Amino acid sequence: MSEYKNGVICGSSTLQTGKGLFVTLRALLDNSKIGDLLVLHGVITPAQLRSALDEHRASAIPLGQILIQNKILSRRTLLFTLLRQRMLRFMAGGLLFVMSLGGFAKKSFADIADIPAKVSLASTASFGAPSAYPALFGSDEKRSENLTAFTKWSDMFARFDRTLKQDSSQDVIAKMKRDIEGFSGLSLPDMAEKVNRLMNKQKYIVDSKNWGKSDYWATPVEFLTRGGDCEDYAIAKYVALRALGVVEERMRIAIVHDNVKNIPHAILIVYTGDGALVLDNQNPDVLSADSLRTRYRPIFSINRQAWWLHSAPESTLIASAK
Numbered sequence: 001m002s003e004y005k006n007g008v009i010c011g012s013s014t015l016q017t018g019k020g021l022f023v024t025l026r027a028l029l030d031n032s033k034i035g036d037l038l039v040l041h042g043v044i045t046p047a048q049l050r051s052a053l054d055e056h057r058a059s060a061i062p063l064g065q066i067l068i069q070n071k072i073l074s075r076r077t078l079l080f081t082l083l084r085q086r087m088l089r090f091m092a093g094g095l096l097f098v099m100s101l102g103g104f105a106k107k108s109f110a111d112i113a114d115i116p117a118k119v120s121l122a123s124t125a126s127f128g129a130p131s132a133y134p135a136l137f138g139s140d141e142k143r144s145e146n147l148t149a150f151t152k153w154s155d156m157f158a159r160f161d162r163t164l165k166q167d168s169s170q171d172v173i174a175k176m177k178r179d180i181e182g183f184s185g186l187s188l189p190d191m192a193e194k195v196n197r198l199m200n201k202q203k204y205i206v207d208s209k210n211w212g213k214s215d216y217w218a219t220p221v222e223f224l225t226r227g228g229d230c231e232d233y234a235i236a237k238y239v240a241l242r243a244l245g246v247v248e249e250r251m252r253i254a255i256v257h258d259n260v261k262n263i264p265h266a267i268l269i270v271y272t273g274d275g276a277l278v279l280d281n282q283n284p285d286v287l288s289a290d291s292l293r294t295r296y297r298p299i300f301s302i303n304r305q306a307w308w309l310h311s312a313p314e315s316t317l318i319a320s321a322k
Helices: 020-030 034-040 046-059 063-069 075-102 115-119 153-163 165-183 188-197 219-228 230-243 314-320
Strands: 007-010 013-016 140-144 253-256 265-270 275-279 296-302 307-311
Touching: 013 307, 020 075, 034 046, 034 219, 046 063, 046 075, 063 075, 115 165, 115 230, 153 219, 165 188, 165 219, 165 230, 188 230, 188 265, 219 230, 230 265, 265 296
Parallel strands: 007 265
Antiparallel strands: 007 013, 140 307, 253 265, 253 296, 265 275, 296 307
8 A cells, every 4th residue: 555655646656845734734734534633632541532423334324423322422513523623624725825825945935847838739828717716626825936845846947947958859859749739620628539539648656666756746747758757747638738728727736635535636627618627547537526526635736837625615614524
């Protein structure tokens, strides 16, 4: 099984965001299950939780309702615990946002050049910025333009820029352009579908075997040459769509928790006129984000211009107490 350390795993690779930032965030934000919260805060014992979970699995009655019915706790206590976690989430998000405005890095903002534009096949006027951004998987989100903590992301762009100047990379880039040029002129959903299927043909290989490192964000040239893991698929799709004229305001790499496999995962989000689409190396088809609300819980998302911290909306926490 893969481990989670200093950030996010995909297979066996980790995303490290610098200065232990997300280690602290995960401790504050990731305890979202009712039972875990109640044990964490000393409201119920682990034994009481195990007994209630057994009853929950047998009856499908919500866990909170079972705890109240069995007089293990009151509705008021349950709601108070959830609201307290909501406040912790808010405080953690606020702290992170303040830190992102300066004070923990020498530079205020990361300066990431528009390297994907160097392989562009079309004008970015093809698809302008979206008029609205629907809540990703129903989450609340906070935006920051400070990307200095995301060194894996910025380093990948720097290496990509250097790679594009090397003669050995020209054949790989030329082939990618030939492969995607037929997608030009399609609608954005159709274009996303084509790019998703094309990049998903690449070999999946974990970073420890591919690069001898626990985590390595590959450039599209490296990915198309050697294969990669989930964030490498997402990056290659991001660059391919950018080359086809999709503006970066319509795209984000999203780090999510896969509730089915119980591991973090990386996907590409594309915002269309009909909502957000998910481009996923685990699925040949492009699906709407709304259809995957129970599958994926967003942690953060990022593009070349900004990043977003995601958290559960307050209404979700209150409803879970009913």
